[in-house]
Amino acid sequence: MGKDTGFLDYKRVENGNIPPLERIQNFKEFHPVLDDEKRREQAGRCMNCGVPMCQSAIKLAGMVTGCPLHNYIPEWNDALYKGQYDMAAWRLLKTSSFPEFTGRVCPALCEKACNCGNPVCNDGAVTIHDNELYIIEKAFASGYMQPEIPAVRSGKKVAVVGAGPAGLAVADWLNRRGHNVTVYEREDRAGGLLMYGIPNMKLDKKIVQRRVDLMKAEGVEFIFNADVGKSFSADELAKNYDAVALCCGAKKARPLSAKGVENLVLENSGLMFAVDFLTQVTKSVVGLTEAQDRFSSDLVITNKNVELSLEKKGISVEGKDVIVLGGGDTGNDCTGTSIRLGCKSVTQIEMMPCPPTERAANNPWPQWPKVLKVDYGAEESIAKFGHDPRIYETTIKEVYSKEGKVCGVKTVEVEFKMIEGKRQLVERAGSEKDLPADLILVAAGFLGCEDYSAQAFNVELSSRNTVLTSSSEEYQTANEKIFTAGDMHRGQSLVVWAISEGRECAKEIDNYLMK
Ligand SMILES: Cc1cc2nc3c(=O)[nH]c(=O)nc-3n(C[C@H](O)[C@H](O)[C@H](O)COP(=O)(O)OP(=O)(O)OC[C@H]3O[C@@H](n4cnc5c(N)ncnc54)[C@H](O)[C@@H]3O)c2cc1C
Ligand code: SF4
Secondary structure, three states, X not given: OOOOOHHHHOOOOOOOOXXXXXXXXXXXXXXXXXXXXXXXXXXXXXXXXXXXXHHOOEEEOOEEEOOOOOOOHHHHHHHHHOOOHHHHHHHHHHHOOOHHHHHHHOOOHHHHOOHHHOXXXXXXXXXXXXXXXXXXXXXXXXXXXXXXXXXXOOOOXXXXXOOOHHHHHHHHHHHHOOOEEEEEOOOOOOOHHHOOOOOOOOOOHHHHHHHHXXXXXXXOEEEOOOOEOOOEOHHHHHXXXXXXXXXXXXXXXXXXXXXXXXXXXXXXXXXXXXXXXXXXXXXXXXXXXXXXXXXXXXXXXXXXXXXXXXXXXXXXXXXXXXXXXXXXXXXXXXXXXXXXXXXXXXXXXXXXXXXXXXXXXXXXXXXXXXXXXXXXXXXXXXXXXXXXXXXXXXXXXXXXXXXXXEEEEEEXXXXXXXEOOEEEEEEOOOOOEEEEOOEEEEOOOEOOOXXXXXXXXXXXXXXXXXXXXXXXXXXXXXXXXXXXXOHHHHOOOOHHHHHHHHHHHHHHHHHHHXX
16 A cells, blocks of 8 residues: 555546547547656555455446456555556556556446445545556556567467457467467457547547557467458368457447338438447548658648548538437447537437436445436537537437438437336327437447357357357357357447456467367
């Protein structure tokens, strides 16, 4: 424990936030970090509790609280407080494959369980998430992060399908054990939803590329534009490798089922899945950034440049009324992105009721808090348009179109009612409203993995459309050579879970290869 009175001496201070109206001018990350002294003070707030709930990952009331990676949080907080940066990085990297990703995008399950943040102390959890980011970025900046090439190779070959955080974690772990790992990815670059999903302002894509470059230098091979099960034979992979890890994510999106959708006949009809929209925006941002790096560092990438690049792909947001179906995190990313692209209005439509602002009596600490979150996109909407973009207990009943393109929606309020002993969603009579709409972004959740990747390897699927293994904590399928991890195994989840599953899956593969 760095400073025994740290939690009494220092108040919680998070990394900064560029004000909403300023940050929406571009697609850059917007959390300036604290200076060295202030960050070390924050690490000094860690109490090194006898029972550090932050690293527990226990299930309470059906939800996990604490870090799924079981990061050695008190240890690295202590090292950070003492200025022992290499030691802090060494301890952090023992359990965490990619802290530079979780330090940016993890919702910090650890902090919700931190004893400093319990309602009796009520002094604010330790800034574990920001401390983690500080340690890993310091490690990259100081030269601590050098390629670690295994001294001995096992001669075993492993194919990983999918280069999202789960696939990258499998590849990283097995490569360090000395196996020869090749990652097959259908996109043009690695990262999965870290690259094409999570927007640049939350996670700069150069950070993803930096890690991929490090892994390449360590001996992991990447093959891009390889859509296994379509352009690339799954049988060949299964035949040529000693083990295969399927980490294809859970990208099958829940569609919008509303009257009028059948009239949208044109490709650029104004109805898009959220991830497809966010992918195209990121491709434009990345393309412009690469042009800037290659040709002219003076070139400023404006939001207008991004919009123009998107227009060439038939997507236009500037001056448009945007409706986002879904009030969750993906919907929030669509809101923040649409605002940057100059939309006229943005409305997020959410079926569920608005959560409470404080923990309910049946949701005590250290359970995961089921409370209203005002994330960055909502904050930006409030600053720009003067209101929270979310409308609760509402859905889209009908899509209006003109010549095959979206021109409005009819919404209706909904509520859950017990009917004949069953909880059912019903409309509130007379609550219909018409809203203008040029673009509808569907962020209504995911229905498991895409069928073709699973079918190509002949693996069995659960009723949730995830790849079946003998238990949720095991990763080998009925075919002993084929393993699975991440969203494809657990359903749409979080980056930290994808990394955790990837590491555990890699350990199982290693045991299988070495027995
Ligand atoms: C818009 C959005 C924002 C999110 N924001 C956050 C956040 O802020 N914080 C957080 O913790 N979580 C967030 N999540 C969830 C998180 O991104 C996922 O849980 C995580 O990326 C899952 O990792 P994965 O490796 O299992 O799958 P993915 O990241 O989906 O990666 C799967 C990869 O497999 C590839 N692939 C699929 N099929 C094939 C095939 N047949 N052949 C070759 N390659 C294939 C895909 O192209 C993809 O690259 C977000 C999700 C979305 C959709
Ligand atoms: S990975 Fe997430 S839960 Fe774990 S220590 Fe980091 S921020 Fe906390």
